[in-house]
Amino acid sequence: MNKLRNFNLPWWLSVGPALLVLCFFMVLPIAIIFSYSLMQADPHGGVVHAFSTDAYLRFLFERDWDDVLQFDLSYFTIFLRSIALAAATTLLCLAISFPAAYYIAGQPPARRNVLLLLITIPFWANLLVRTYCWVLILRDSGLVNTWLGLAGWISSPLPLMYTNGAILIGLVYAYLPFMALPIYATLEKTDWRLINASRDLYANPLQTMRRIVLPLARPGIIAGSIMVFIPSLGAVIAPDLLGGGRKLMIGSLIQLQFSASRNWPFGAANAVILLVFVLLLLYLWRRRGGNTTGAW
């Protein structure tokens, strides 16, 4: 089973490089972010090295002129919108990817490779460029509005840009392959004779899908959902370009705090809140008996 053991690498040589990378590029930055989130903001950017919980308080409260904390949900709303958009992205990706992955897995091997290539082709172009294409499609003078205008179906351009819908399209477009590939990977390994067996045992195609195919594809669906939900929760490019700063998502909010707003601690606090939320979700998922490999 464990063939790699035969190479007998010393542990520090086998996992050492990965540990170093993890330390320098994950543990250390997270530690820095966490410590910054508990410091005071320097109005010129950066932080003042003094303890403060202001950044976290700001997430839910606003200080009025008399320095009294007022409940303010505007940042929390951004957070909720991010979760809603990420959840919607995940569901849409699943709805689009599953039939596609199922279709591809049922093709002869040579065709499968071509179809998989088609799914991954967008990866070859920069995400920024690809997302900007959606701006060209969705804006007032864009493809959709022009065509609908020429067809005489609309008299004035539909407000497609700078909406939650626009962000959703951008997110689904960007993360679709992350859902399609893991689902394909599990379906491709599925023994298709099980489907014959199910039909043989009086299950119609719908029942076969629900009782056999979906449960067997579950590890792929879970892996894909995690791989779509988490990055789209923290996405920056799609909300920036397609939401235009009017519909912020938490990723853009964080980015804004480190750049234009020059409030590093608040940006750091948002990042920590996002991280804790994601970890909590994963923890809850595991605790209710779920795992990423097994059956329902």
Added chain:
Amino acid sequence: MTSNSLIEIQQVIKSYTPAVRALDGVSLTIHENEFFTLLGPSGCGKTTLLSIIAGFEKPDAGAVLLDGADISAAPPEKRPVNTVFQSYALFPHMTVLQNVAFGLEMRGIARAEAQVTAQQTLELVMLNDFSARTPAQLSGGQQQRVALARALANRPRVLLLDEPLSALDFKLRKTMRTELKRLQRETAVTFVFVTHDQEEALAMSDRVAVMSDGCVQQIGTPNDIYEYPANRFVADFIGEANLLEGTAEGQTEGVLNVRLTNNTLLTVTHPNAVDGKVVLAIRPERVLLTKTATTENSPNGTILDITYQGNTTCYTVQLDGGMTITALALSAHGGGGQHFACGETVAVHLHHDSLRLLSE
């Protein structure tokens, strides 16, 4: 065994590629409560025929009748037919009990009731203690039994078995043969069994259809197809056979004279007059070797090779004038189990009742 016809295969044709016909006009009748075997080498079309009965494949032409009704167009879930797959195809994400209850539930039987029936069926295959396990926790033989139970729990009109024993080791295979016979008797379900193993086919079946190249070569009881092979293919495929080529030279009172290519003249019991080139077949165990010749059908030969096989010993004999023949005899008590020595001259008795005239 009643002789009510249950399944009728009528002139079924099936091609996967335009050039090759997997089934080339197959017609046969399977009777109610029968253990029917489709026997043939790989690629003969037997599995394709099974898939067509199950509904996984549609015939290009011809019809499949079940209880007199044409089911050729019905999808698998609409046929009262269940399959035991070669790979078992057990659902890995379900327990043994859930697997066995699946078909019943899909037919709308309430879960509780389905599980009771499933548990009873597991008792039938002696796996009552394994219902909570998953297929991965079972041995190959146990998985085989679950696959059987899963199919039998539905009490189908026909149970299709696609080489179910091929993945088992030799001893287990022999046990399962008896087991399958017992299950067929106890459930009174019609079994259609696909195999390439002639021994399996002879041991288990009520009737056997021998197939090759997408055609049925012969249908009959195991004894029929072994003792009276219809043609060269069947004689050669079922058991061992000495095939002797010759020319028919006239017939008198049910006895045919055949001159072999080595100029030996043989007489064969055969009712009809035949002309021209013919092939005779004789089983090695019907060939008798003695030191002295009799007058009829006993050409002389020289022993070329002796193979000791434990209970039997196989002798390869070169007939005078060319042509070799194999004789099989029970091993002798002494003398290394051998009745004769290599190079010894013997008389080869080919009794006229044991010789069969084959059509090409």
